[in-house]
Amino acid sequence: MTLSGLRWGDGVIAALASGAVVAAFALAYLPDTEASMLVITQTGEPPRQEPLDRAREIEIHGPAGITRVQIEPGRARCADSPGTRNICENSGWLQRHGEVAVSLPNRLTLQVQGRGPGYDSIHY
Template sequence: MEKYVFFKKADIVLITLLILICFALFAPRIFPQDTALTAVIYKNGQEVRRIELEGVQQSYKVDLHTSPDAVLLVDKNKIRYIHAGCNDKLCINSGWLQKAGDVSACLPSKTFVVVEGKPSGSVPDAVAY
């Protein structure tokens, strides 16, 4: 193993290049489309429902009728997985989706939710108490 060098010039070039690619890929997120905030729900890879999140007055649940089951909770300007029949609960742990580009997926039930558009007001990235 001694013959392997820990850090080389090529590594710096590589890391800089990757950071630049990241910025290029993030550009559409930083400048989102100018449309109303909409949650798009996919099931088995097909779009099954679009929900306009700005018009929501009272929160409600959406059962996706899958096996294992997956239930979404829709609220004003946000949406999240609230119940899932799987083991890892990754979809629930991803929390509220409230910005354009936010994605939450539940692989066992083959569903996922993508938020598109732009919110009316700015949304904080995180809230600390």
């Protein structure tokens, strides 16, 4: 028996390793789209985070008036905003990672985030 030939164990190890690679890709990159956090960004203010854990309403004061944000477990929406064209309200419920609503008169964006890939860049 030479040392150089293929053995059945080679196939088993190759299959296991391939399975591990596929599983790693699936675990790391299949996006977890469920939103868990609302990020409120307003001009001149530090970004504010509100967990989407229980139903409540928050009011954000901006240059044009008050934006009322309604929060429920797993989702949030712009319930009322001073914009005359109701763009913020018409964005509807934000419930998947990355969805965003904008109120330009109040200079603010509402974005929900999940656990999906959240990195900006990778440095070596």
